[in-house]
Structure formats: structure tokens, C-alpha cells
Amino acid sequence: MIDTGSGVLIATICNTIREASRYALWVSDGTRQYVVDLSGYILGPGGLTGIAYRDKRLYVAVQAAETRVLVLDLALNVVGSIVDDRFRELHSLHVAGDALFMASPANGLVLRHDFGTGDTDVVADFGRPSWVAGVHVTADDVWICAHNLSFIDAAAQGGGVYSVRRGQTVLDGLGKPHTLMEYRGGFLVLDSVNSGVVIFDLAGTRHVIRLEGWLRGAAVTAKGRLLVAGGPHRLVSRKNPADVVEQGLRDTATNRLQVFELDDETLTRTYLPEMPGFEIYDLLILPAGIDLTPDEDRIVKVERGMFARLYYAALMKGLARGNG
Numbered sequence: 001m002i003d004t005g006s007g008v009l010i011a012t013i014c015n016t017i018r019e020a021s022r023y024a025l026w027v028s029d030g031t032r033q034y035v036v037d038l039s040g041y042i043l044g045p046g047g048l049t050g051i052a053y054r055d056k057r058l059y060v061a062v063q064a065a066e067t068r069v070l071v072l073d074l075a076l077n078v079v080g081s082i083v084d085d086r087f088r089e090l091h092s093l094h095v096a097g098d099a100l101f102m103a104s105p106a107n108g109l110v111l112r113h114d115f116g117t118g119d120t121d122v123v124a125d126f127g128r129p130s131w132v133a134g135v136h137v138t139a140d141d142v143w144i145c146a147h148n149l150s151f152i153d154a155a156a157q158g159g160g161v162y163s164v165r166r167g168q169t170v171l172d173g174l175g176k177p178h179t180l181m182e183y184r185g186g187f188l189v190l191d192s193v194n195s196g197v198v199i200f201d202l203a204g205t206r207h208v209i210r211l212e213g214w215l216r217g218a219a220v221t222a223k224g225r226l227l228v229a230g231g232p233h234r235l236v237s238r239k240n241p242a243d244v245v246e247q248g249l250r251d252t253a254t255n256r257l258q259v260f261e262l263d264d265e266t267l268t269r270t271y272l273p274e275m276p277g278f279e280i281y282d283l284l285i286l287p288a289g290i291d292l293t294p295d296e297d298r299i300v301k302v303e304r305g306m307f308a309r310l311y312y313a314a315l316m317k318g319l320a321r322g323n324g
Contacts, residue, residue, distance in 0.1 A: 002028050002259055002271045005222030007285040008292055011229065012048035012060060012217075016277030019310055023276045023300060024048045025060060025076075027292065033302040035276055036076050036294070049281045050093030052100060054115070056290070059100055061090035069093065069102070069113075076294040082113055084120045092145075092180070092282075096137035103135045103144065110135050110144060110164065124164045126152055134180040134189075141165045145177040145189055161189055161200075171200055178216040179282070183226070190215040190228065197228055199265070211260050211267065219283040226262040229280035259283075276307050 002009055013024040023035040024047040042048070046064025053059070058072040059082075067087045071080035088106035095101075100113040101123065108126035113119070123142055126132055130152050134145035142164040149156035153169045156162075160172035161180060175193025182188075186201040197209040197218075217229035257280060261269040286292075 001030065001033070002227070002273065003221070003223075003225075003261070003269075004028065004030065004227070004285055006030070006288060007222050008290065009219065009227070010051060010058070010284045010286070011273075011275065012051050012281045013275055013277035013279065014047040014049050014063060014281035015279040016045075016047055017310075018045040020276040020307060021046050021064065026273070026275050026302070027299075028273075029292065033274065034294075034299040035302060036072075036299055037297075038070070038078070041070055041078055047277060047281070049091050050102070051282045051284045052093040052095045053284060053286060053290075054095045054100070058284075059093055059095070061093055061102070063089060069100070074290070074292055076292060076298045082120070084111065086111065086120075086122070091132075092134035092136075092178075094135050094137055101135045101137055101142070103132050105131045105133050105147075108132055110142065133176070133178050136180040136182070136187075138182075143170065143180060145174075145180040147176045161187075170202070171198070171205065174198065179218045181218060183220070188218065188226075190218060192216050195230070197226075197262070207265060209262065209265055209267075213258065214279070217280045217283040219285045221285060222288060224263075225268070226265075227283055227285075228260045228262065229283055230258045230260060231279045232256070274302050274304055274307060276310070 009028045011026040022039045022042045025036040027034055043065040048060045049063050050061040056074050060070050062068050067090055069082040070078050073079050088104050090102055091105050092103040098115050102111045108128045108130050109122055110124040112121050112123045129148055131147040132144045136143045143161055145161050147159045149160045149172050152162055156169045156172040159174045159177045161170040163170055174191040177189050178192050179190040189198050191198050192215050195211050195215055199207045211230055213230035215228055215230045219227050257275050259271040259273055
């Protein structure tokens with residue numbers, strides 16, 4: 001069980017097999033682990049990406065046959081959805097004030113949904129080549145993390161963080177960054193390709209912590225410890241399901257989901273959670289005192305090995321279809 005202090009930890013899974021995609025919301029409440037049954041809301045292969053919390057509601061971005069943001073109550077019932085024709089491959093979600101900010105990387109948009117009016121407006125339009133994966137609202141600005149900053153700023157190298165309102169690069173030189181957030185009086189972004197936790201401020205990079213694998217998803221526990229999700233580097237993805245690289249047992253020994261725990265920027269523990277997929281997209285710890293109260297028919301208790309059996313059954317079914 002992942003130690004989160006007294007908080008409920010939620011993870012979204014963005015890449016998995018068709019049979020597991022409707023269980024792409026994973027929860028650990030300190031006593032048990034379970035997945036939420038979203039049958040009817042995630043159609044076909046896909047999963048969930050960004051997640052945010054506001055006023056007893058969870059907001060989760062769906063990447064599947066119909067891209068949208070699902071709204072769940074604390075009983076984990078779907079009580080609404082946010083849809084817009086401009087949504088393309090939704091990634092990061094961020095709540096600021098009375099609005100939900102959303103990154104739509106396939107068309108380079110940052111959108112703002114007003115909770116009061118229900119309107120959705122474009123905050124920034126960078127065009128598809130920048131691949132805007134994350135959005136974070138500061139006290140006086142909107143920041144993005146993008147995979148290709150040179151499309152926005154010709155002097156920038158690789159991926160990094162960009163200020164929308166100032167029109168300038170904050171940090172560059174990163175490999176496909178994700179998970180932009182405030183951290184200990186400064187900021188944090190994950191350098192996914194290079195397995196780095198980059199802690200920085202407006203003066204530049206402060207510190208880089210090297211972990212393992214493709215990093216994406218982070219949250220701070222009630223004890224002030226940092227949880228960072230890591231997984232296999234991207235040999236297979238939902239968009240390229242046939243792009244499988246043959247590897248031996250030694251090569252695949254570390255190809256697994258991991259959650260790293262850091263205390264004062266030092267790795268203290270590595271968890272191997274049982275989850276229904278190959279990649280975590282985001283982690284969220286609910287505020288103190290906020291508990292989930294799902295009915296038993298809304299969830300499935302996680303037991304060791306249960307998803308391995310599901311993957312095996314899906315593989316056998318696929319092979320049977322191919323040989324038929």
C-alpha cells in the first residue's frame with residue numbers, strides 16, 4: 001500500500017488494453033486499493049489523462065472514442081461531462097479559481113472552462129507542432145509545458161516550460177515534459193524522456209533528481225513527501241499499438257509501473273502498484289478530510305495478479321481471432 005499519510009491517492013491510466021480501459025481510474029485510500037468501473041463512459045481502447053479536484057467533484061479527461069471531461073461526485077458516480085468540438089487528445093487539467101484549464105495538445109490549444117457560466121474559451125493557440133501537454137496557472141500567469149518549444153520560441157531547445165502572458169520561455173532543454181506543478185515555494189516539472197524530476201524557480205533550474213523510466217504524474221502527500229509515477233519508456237502506446245520492440249527477459253525486468261517516494265528530494269522508497277495498464281498519466285491526492293464513498297457496484301477491489309490474468313485472456317482472445 002502506498003503511504004499517503006491520511007490522504008486518498010488517485011491515479012489515471014492512459015494506455016491499456018481494450019478490456020481494461022473502463023477501469024482506468026485507480027484509488028488507494030490507505031486501507032484498500034480499487035479501480036472504478038466506468039463502463040459506458042470509456043468506449044474502446046483508451047484511458048484517462050488529466051485529473052483535478054474542486055468542491056467535492058473530480059474532473060477526469062477521457063482519451064478514447066469520445067474525448068471529454070467526466071465529472072464524478074465523491075461516490076464516484078458520473079454526474080456530468082464537459083464536451084467541446086475543440087478537444088483534441090486532452091492531457092493536463094488544472095483548477096484555478098472558478099475555472100478548469102485544459103491542455104489540448106493535438107491542436108495546440110489551452111482552454112478555460114468557466115464553472116459558473118459553463119462556457120469554454122481558448123486561452124492560447126500554439127498550433128499542433130508544439131504539443132502542449134501541460135497547463136498550470138500561477139498567481140499572475142498561465143504556464144504550459146510543451147514537447148517542442150522551438151515552434152513557439154525559436155531560441156528554445158527541446159521541450160520545456162513557457163509563460164503565456166509574458167510570451168517567453170521559462171525553462172527548456174527537457175525531453176517531452178509533463179506534470180507541471182508548484183512545489184516547495186518553486187515549481188516542478190517531469191523530464192519524462194530523461195527520467196528527471198526538475199525543481200526550478202524563475203531564476204532557472206534549481207535541482208534535478210534522476211529516477212528510472214518514463215516519468216509522468218506527481219503529487220505531494222500529507223507528510224510532505226513527493227510521489228512520482230514512472231513506467232516503461234514508450235515502446236508501445238495507444239496510438240501505435242503495433243510498435244512492439246522485441247526484448248529479452250533481462251531487458252524487460254524493469255519495464256513495470258513504479259511510484260517513487262522522495263523525502264526532502266531523496267529517494268526513500270519505490271512502490272510497485274497493481275494497476276490496469278502500462279502508463280500512469282497523473283496522480284492526485286485529495287485534500288485532508290475528503291473521502292470517497294463509492295457503492296460496491298461502482299468499484300472493483302484490486303488483488304495481486306488480477307490484471308495479469310486479464311492481459312493474458314485478452315492476448316489469447318486476440319490470437320484466436322487472428323488464427324480464425
